[in-house]
Amino acid sequence: MPRHFLNLADAGGDAVAAMINDALTRKPARRDWPKGQPDRDAPLAGRVLATIFEKNSTRTRVSFDMAMRQLGGSAIVMEAGGMQLGRGESIADTARVLSRMVDAIMIRTDNHAKIEELAHYASVPVINGLTDQSHPCQIMADLLTLVERGFALPGLQLAWLGDGNNVLHSLIEAAGLMQFTIRIGGPAGYEPDPGFVARARAAGGDIRFTSDAREAVAGAQVVVTDCWVSMGQPGGEAKIAAMSPYQVNDALMAEAAGDAVFMHCLPAHRGEEVSESVIDSSRSVVWDEAENRIHAQKSVLRWVFGQL
Ligand code: CP
Ligand code: NVA
Numbered sequence: 001m002p003r004h005f006l007n008l009a010d011a012g013g014d015a016v017a018a019m020i021n022d023a024l025t026r027k028p029a030r031r032d033w034p035k036g037q038p039d040r041d042a043p044l045a046g047r048v049l050a051t052i053f054e055k056n057s058t059r060t061r062v063s064f065d066m067a068m069r070q071l072g073g074s075a076i077v078m079e080a081g082g083m084q085l086g087r088g089e090s091i092a093d094t095a096r097v098l099s100r101m102v103d104a105i106m107i108r109t110d111n112h113a114k115i116e117e118l119a120h121y122a123s124v125p126v127i128n129g130l131t132d133q134s135h136p137c138q139i140m141a142d143l144l145t146l147v148e149r150g151f152a153l154p155g156l157q158l159a160w161l162g163d164g165n166n167v168l169h170s171l172i173e174a175a176g177l178m179q180f181t182i183r184i185g186g187p188a189g190y191e192p193d194p195g196f197v198a199r200a201r202a203a204g205g206d207i208r209f210t211s212d213a214r215e216a217v218a219g220a221q222v223v224v225t226d227c228w229v230s231m232g233q234p235g236g237e238a239k240i241a242a243m244s245p246y247q248v249n250d251a252l253m254a255e256a257a258g259d260a261v262f263m264h265c266l267p268a269h270r271g272e273e274v275s276e277s278v279i280d281s282s283r284s285v286v287w288d289e290a291e292n293r294i295h296a297q298k299s300v301l302r303w304v305f306g307q308l
Contacts, residue, residue, distance in 0.1 A: 002125040003304045008136045013177035018308045019299035023144050027295040042072025050102040054080040054109045055231045060129045063293035095121035110232045125304035138265045139170040140296035145289045156180040159220035161246040162273050164192035167226045167265050176200030183208045185216025187242040213246045220256045224263045225273045249275035261285045
């Protein structure tokens with residue numbers, strides 16, 4: 001059975017910790033090198049990753065390609081619409097064919113059931129590059145960013161503001177695996193999937209809800225948000241209106257801990273979920289977070305290939 005990375009729970013807390021530690025070692029070892037130069041040990045030399053995009057992407061697209069180059073391997077980047085997948089070839093047959101041609105597959109898809117089907121029929125590792133349900137690679141980068149900044153994950157106090165979306169689902173999963181607290185501030189009707197919440201709580205994560213944005217961020221060490229309308233999800237004026245009290249702005253950040261950091265997976269909608277002043281402030285770690293997509297995913301790739 002190949003090692004798939006569809007959700008953080010596929011790896012488990014020990015493997016997540018091992019991946020973060022690996023990234024913490026590998027990242028500084030190549031500081032200031034040309035970005036495409038392979039790491040000294042080139043641990044994935046000769047390996048090829050196929051990446052498939054059914055939805056737009058900047059960070060995921062570039063970071064997986066760069067991660068493979070830095071690991072000594074390479075990537076084939078494909079739009080689903082340009083593949084036979086886009087005109088009706090089945091997921092199962094695509095999985096069978098790609099498994100004969102490449103060493104691993106990453107997919108960004110609109111429906112989590114599709115990645116499960118791909119993983120079922122693939123005989124090589126499959127990695128989730130975002131689905132409607134979850135975005136585990138993003139949260140690996142976020143955890144790396146926090147640990148790199150000196151935060152200890154167990155007992156950490158995070159606040160999430162806004163929509164109960166795919167990114168929040170993976171963050172909730174991480175709270176269970178790494179034993180931290182998330183206070184979710186958002187409007188009724190836009191809560192995350194209760195299944196993720198129940199599993200995280202059962203694993204020891206502390207997941208709380210409030211409709212009061214100030215209560216959500218009170219004393220938080222980390223304040224996180226994301227777009228109010230995710231790709232492929234219904235939006236509309238009613239949703240924007242419901243979300244507007246949860247904008248992360250200077251007044252809200254003033255309620256968080258004095259040294260609290262601001263995180264956002266990007267792309268950001270400045271003036272909607274976050275004010276210009278917060279995302280561009282010294283408390284914002286969004287550019288480290290984006291860069292860390294490369295470093296965290298290198299360790300995810302090493303994990304799926306059994307190197308961690
Ligand atoms: N954060 C993230 O996944 O960005 P992209 O949509 O640009 O890949
Ligand atoms: N929740 C966002 C994340 C984008 C990286 C979306 O799914 O559109």
